[in-house]
Structures are given as structure tokens and as C-alpha cells.
Amino acid sequence: MTHLLTMQHFLNSLLLETSExxxxxxxxxxxxxxxxxxxxxxxxxxxxxxxxxxxxVLLRELDKLSQIPFSQAASLLVERYFPDVDKDKKALFLQRVENSNDYVTRASSALALRQSRHDLQGFTSSGQALSGGHSMHPAPKWNEPLTQQEQEAYLPEFAGEFAVEWFAVKEDxxxxxYVSGCLKYELEEMFLSCHAQGGSLLPGAEWLPVPMHPLQAREWRKAQANCQFFCI
Known part of the structure; x- marks a missing residue:
């Protein structure tokens, strides 16, 4: 079933682009x-x-008026406004809308569960409650290439918790x-707050600690042959 926010975002973003x-x-x-x-x-x-x-969504054909699912309406609208676009591209676009809808539906269910437990307090929880995404985008929660497991582990709407990974990177x-100014100081202070051993974990004085999201760290490791860094 299509989430109401999916319908709202898709239609509003479409109508913003046309007067027809x-x-x-x-x-x-x-x-x-x-x-x-x-x-x-x-x-x-x-x-x-x-x-x-x-x-x-109602479809009027001659004198017959029938209710149709939003997925069918989206397909009709794409064909109506973009008849010359390649059919494979249109199919890919509609699939992204469906993927976004799936995410919004799961995120909204997770939000409702946290609300029932009274787990929503403070600034962070307010950000995690924005399960619908951008209100004028046709597929605001399309998260390719993340899997559902990665979405629920790392994206804010599911209120997950995970540790960042630290790398030592040569300052030059x-x-x-701001690398040699406040950023350098703030990175060192952040690292000290996370690791009692502090600077003893760094390879040398010319190295700076740099925090990485786990998904960023995964991509760095793929490119480690071309990078000068250490995991710490």
C-alpha cells in the first residue's frame, strides 16, 4: 500500500513542474x-x-469513475507528461518511487513504535522523526545502493546506534x-574524548585522527592502495 507521504511528495513535486x-x-x-x-x-x-x-485517486473513462491504486496513477502520469522518455528509464524511475515508499513505510512504523514507548525526546529524536523526507521530491527516501539491513542500521529514521571508525591520516x-587551525584541534579533542590512550595510538606527530562513518570506512578500505592512512 502506498504511504500518504509518498503520494503527497510525488504529486506536489510533479505539479510544481507543470501547469497542465x-x-x-x-x-x-x-x-x-x-x-x-x-x-x-x-x-x-x-x-x-x-x-x-x-x-x-480516481480514473474517469467516458462516464465511468473508478478508484485506482496510486502506483497505477503514477505510471499514467509519467506516461502523460514524459511520453518521449525511454521506457526503461521510466520503469527505473517508478521503481525508485516504490523503493522510497517502502522506506517511508518502514521508517514510519519504526517511528510509531518509538512514540508508543515514549522514546522521542530532544533534538536528535526530532531529526529521527522526519521519516517522509523532502516534501517536494518524487522519491525522497530512495537509498540505493543501501540494503534494507544497512538502511535500518545506519539511517537516522530507525534511531540506530553505531560506532564511528577512526583513521590516522597525515596532516599534509x-x-x-581549517585543517591546520580549529579543525585540527577539534579532531584531536574528539579523539581524546573517545580514546583514553589519546595520542599514543597515532603513528606520529604529523598524523591526525579522522572519524569515519562505517559506510565511508568501507569505501576507504577499498581504495587503501592509493591512500596513506592507518586504522586506529
């Missing part, structure tokens, strides 16, 4: 190039285009305006 539709009687009407018309009831009409929806290999 009408809003009347609190519904969006889209002519399907002579092959019927979509009628999408709204619960709120927004002057800025951030409409809210009732979950229903780091580029940036």
Missing part, C-alpha cells in the same frame, strides 16, 4: 491526452503547491581552510 492540470471542486484534474482523466481529491489546497491528499594529505 486544473484544481476544481477540491480535486486535481489531469487530462490523460484523450484517454481519460485523473481526479485526485484534496483535503487541503495550498497556494504554494504543498497540497494534502485524501489517499484516493588533508585539504581545507
Amino acid at each position: 492540470y486544473q484544481i476544481k471542486d477540491n480535486s486535481i484534474h489531469v487530462d490523460l491526452n484523450g484517454h481519460g482523466q485523473l481526479e485526485i481529491p484534496l483535503t487541503y489546497v495550498s497556494a504554494s503547491g504543498r497540497h494534502r491528499y485524501s489517499r484516493k 594529505k588533508l585539504a581545507g581552510k
